[in-house]
Amino acid sequence: PVVKNFLYVDRNNGFEAEMDVLRQASDVLGGLDGIQKNYDQARWLSLLRSALIEAPKCIVIGRPSAEKAKDMSEAEKARTKEQAERLKDELGTLSKKLEDAVAQNETPPPDELLSSLPIPDTNKVEWIAITTARDSDGKTLELEGPASEPLQKHLLASREDAKGFPCQPAL
Numbered sequence: 001p002v003v004k005n006f007l008y009v010d011r012n013n014g015f016e017a018e019m020d021v022l023r024q025a026s027d028v029l030g031g032l033d034g035i036q037k038n039y040d041q042a043r044w045l046s047l048l049r050s051a052l053i054e055a056p057k058c059i060v061i062g063r064p065s066a067e068k069a070k071d072m073s074e075a076e077k078a079r080t081k082e083q084a085e086r087l088k089d090e091l092g093t094l095s096k097k098l099e100d101a102v103a104q105n106e107t108p109p110p111d112e113l114l115s116s117l118p119i120p121d122t123n124k125v126e127w128i129a130i131t132t133a134r135d136s137d138g139k140t141l142e143l144e145g146p147a148s149e150p151l152q153k154h155l156l157a158s159r160e161d162a163k164g165f166p167c168q169p170a171l
Contacts, residue, residue: 130145131145131146131151132144132145141156
């Protein structure tokens with residue numbers, strides 16, 4: 001709603017209506033705090049199971065049409081030809097503008113500009129510690145990196161909670 005409001009709102013007539021939409025969205029987002037506090041992992045898994053796995057599904061298969069592709073190709077050729085006819089008087093000027101723009105874009109920056117940019121000290125870069133978890137046999141959890149016992153317990157527990165889902169996490 002925020003982007004829609006910024007881009008498309010009618011500043012003369014629709015501003016108050018759009019503000020009501022934004023207020024309603026804000027109320028919904030405020031309610032998410034309560035959901036976060038009241039939903040534990042089991043409740044989320046139950047919701048996912050009922051909403052995504054056990055819910056009825058509808059599958060639509062689209063097949064390309066050779067006839068439609070031919071019609072679209074012919075329409076594009078006609079459009080291109082009509083546009084070339086309409087712009088034939090300006091084509092030389094537009095071609096020159098394009099060549100000039102390409103030449104300007106391909107000009108390398110001056111050396112003094114490049115040498116004036118500071119080079120940061122790589123020793124001051126803060127790295128993010130990453131732990132990789134791998135479950136190659138379905139029984140053993142291998143951790144590489146700065147792993148902790150609570151992390152390992154959490155991953156093992158999540159593996160147990162995910163049983164029964166069609167795609168189980170590969171830990």
